[in-house]
Amino acid sequence: MADVRLASVSKRFGTTAALTDLSLDIEDGDFVVMLGPTGAGKTTTLRSIAGLDTIDGGDITIGGHSVAGLTPAQRDVAMVFQQYSLYPHLTVRDNLAFPLKSPLMSLDKAAIKRKVAEVAEVLHISHKLDNKATALSGGEMQRVSIGRALVRDPAIYLMDEPLSSLDAKLRSELRVELKRVQADLGATLLYVTHDQIEAMTMATRVGVLDKGRLVQFGTPRDVYENPASLYVATRLGLPRINALPANVFGAGAPSGATTIGLRPEHIRQGEGRSTRVTRVEHLGDQTRLHLDLDGHALVTLTDAHSALSPGDTLSVTPANPLWFDSAGARVG
Amino acid sequence: MNDSVATRAAQATPPGVARRVKGLSDRAIAWIFVGPTIFLLLAINIFPLIWTIRLSFTNFRANRPNREVEWVGLRNYERILGDSDIWLSMQATAHFLIWTIVLQVLIGFTLAWLINKKFRGNDLWTTIIVLPMMLSPAVVGNFWTFLYQPQIGLFNYVITWFTGADPSSFEMLGSVNLAPWSIIIVDTWMWTPFVMLICLAGLRSIPDYIYEAAEIDRASKLRQFFTITLPMVLPFLMLAVLFRGIENFKMFDLVVQLTGGGPGSITELASINLKREAFEKWRTGYSSAFAIILFVTVFGLASIYVKALNKVKER
Known part of the structure; x- marks a missing residue:
């Protein structure tokens, strides 16, 4: 685990600015939730940290070292994609084991098996381990994709709306579970959502994005009680302000x-x-x-x-x- | 429901037709529609097949229709299995089949993999590469005989660039060693684009985010190729092999244009041999038996292969 810092990061797609002068400090062990509507730059932030998108300006450091020009593999990040991104031709077991089989992990077969079983247990998918990834419900796929990140011990976990496609019961269950796992592991986690309950219940700190700019960053209580703007105030609280x-x-x-x-x-x-x-x-x-x-x-x-x-x-x-x-x- | 479409259609139908159609059940009408197709299928596919099977047990000769036809039982089949000419033609077919498939799969997949990279003008390249496939085999065979000309042919000229040999020192179509390869080269030139297109469809069906996930999971490019690209393209690749295999088992047109089976009978594939037996030697019964053997071979191999293909798809 490591701290992650974004300094004046900017990113453009053609003529539209996705991120503008975004600075963000994620301390080691922080659970940071990024809030914002569609198009606010949440996913772009994750992809920039992961190295899937290259930034146009500013700098990103992981554990004190600039990651400019490094590949996703070199950055040692784990990511949960919004659209599951499972390997469709592999079983659930092989999907979960996939990152563990990287030569960078140098794990033996028994260790891989143990790790996969452990994570499957936490996410309630043990009985589906031999299913093909395509023979799962949406909720199960999402859990496998969370599991594929959790089997690793990366510098930072990046999660892109991982609970959005689950039903309400499972969502509240996994919310608690995810928070517990993060606290147990002392994991650093950057979590993107537009669900304010997830932000309030899980985050140690909340960042609110508006059109690619970070408009407020603080503890959930602080952001709720002392919003910097009407925009921030409308992002938290139900019914709305x-x-x-x-x-x-x-x-x-x-x-x-x-x-x-x-x-x-x-x-x-x-x-x-x-x-x-x-x-x-x-x-x-x-x-x-x-x-x-x-x-x-x-x-x-x-x-x-x-x-x-x-x-x-x-x-x-x-x-x-x-x-x-x-x-x-x-x-x- | 006085105004339903059926009612209005019935009202618009001329009285004569209406009288004739009336009284026919739906099933009868269905037969009227399907009947002509079934009749044609029976007449030009099923009947000839059955007739061929019948002829294969006789010594019938089509050029002497008045001669008395004798029933010879399995003698044609016995003689074919012991006929060294036929075995040589089967060997030539196998050689041609294996090499064309190997080359077309390797080159076709590589081309597809390269074309699938995002670069400027890849659509134009696709069009250019696909052109040979659009040509008529007769045209292709004809102009490759010019390309293979030792004195004026472009092929020999290009080869001498690399080897420094005298262009007229070798004859692609005239030499016993080179003639089989001359056909393999032309077929590969013509049909690799087909394999490429199918592989390209397979490659395009793999979404980008799977590679992104693999990047995040720290899989090397090589591992990505072997654990993602290849397994996901494999069903497509196997389908291409099936199509090319069946097509090339009955290869006829290019060979007739290029070598006509020669020199000697070195490029005499099974289908060429069959044509010679049937329409030059007029051994109709004998060649019918040979045709049945070829048919059973292709059908059997293809069925086994399709089973394997389905297994791969299920995986």
Whole structure:
């Protein structure tokens, strides 16, 4: 395991800039999650570190050494691809053993067998070891592809939305498992996702990407509570943060603020402006209330057994709001 | 459902036809459609085959149709298996078959592998390489006889560049040692593009990300070739070998154009020998037996091969 540093990395595809001046420090043992919508440059970041794409500017170091001009093999990275990338003509066992058979590993047959069995156990695919890679469900393929990375002990694990194609139950199971494996191994891991729950639950640090730029980097709690911009605030939190004109709750906005950002839990009920309830979603453990405030939609949470129904009136007032200026940057 | 397509079609049908079609079951109509094809198939494929089998047990001669035909049982087959001429022609066929397949697979795969590299103008190269395959065998045979001309032929001229020998000191088509190779060269020139195209299809079917995964897994280029490229192209390659094998087992046209079986009978492949027996010596019964033996051989070998091919695909 090693620390990985990106210094002012830039990458262009033709005329579009995929990464712009991206700097990122991943400490040894860090679990860094990169968040961002499609096209934000998440996958390009992974591929640049892996050496599958060559960067146009800046530098990448792994374990203190620049990897410029090195092949993926020389960089000693393991990667889980979003589209599985299994070897279709090989069995699950051979897929998992493939990286171990590299002469660089110099492992004997027994060690390979042990390692494969161990990883298969963790990922619940032991019973599928003799299946061909193409004779698996999507979830199983994804687990094999995670396993093919986990059998190794590389400088860094790079994972590109590895849980996106799994069903909800398996996803939450593997989330816990992956976090445990990472903590046990003390592995350095860069993980790309657009699922904020994965980011919040697994990351030691979260990086938010916007159009190829790193707009915020910090602990999940810090990024959630102190977003640098409205864009970052919308990437974390479910239901999403409510963004309303700054003056809807009257005066009190700091100078320059044009938007008030209210997380659902930052709305106190029972006083202030009166709103109309438009929709009530009972989720079992909580209830989501959709409100209408002078034509602005607003979502908040309430008691699981709330008796409110559409058409009712509810008074709300902000508590600990976030303020943003017209460009979306944080003000106060 | 008064307005269904069937109803409207029935209304649009002329009364005479409607009366005739009415009363026919769907099954009968189906037979009407398939019937002509089945009849043709029986008339030009199945019947001749059965007739050939029948003739192969007789001493029938097609140039003397009025002579009484005798039933000779298995005598034709016995004589063929002991006929040294036939064995020589089978050997010539095997030699031709093995070398054309080996050369075409090696060169075809290498060309496909090179063309598959991303470089400028590879589409143009593909078109140029594929051209020989588009030509008629008669044309190819004809102009290669010119290329092989000792005095004016380009082939001999090019060879002397490399060897320094006198161009007219050797005759590709006239020499006992070189004539079999002259045919192998022409067939390889003409049909390697076909093997290349099929290999190219195989290579293009391997997605880039598999190689990327292998790069990450620290597999050397050589290991990538043997664990990814070759196994994934193998079913395609085997299919190309099957096509070329069946085609070349019955090779006739190029040989007739180039050597006509000579010099002597050194390039007399089985099909040439068969033609000679049937239409020069007019031993119709005898050659029918030979044709049946060839048919069973190709059919048997191809069936075994297809089984192997399916196993490879399942792997």
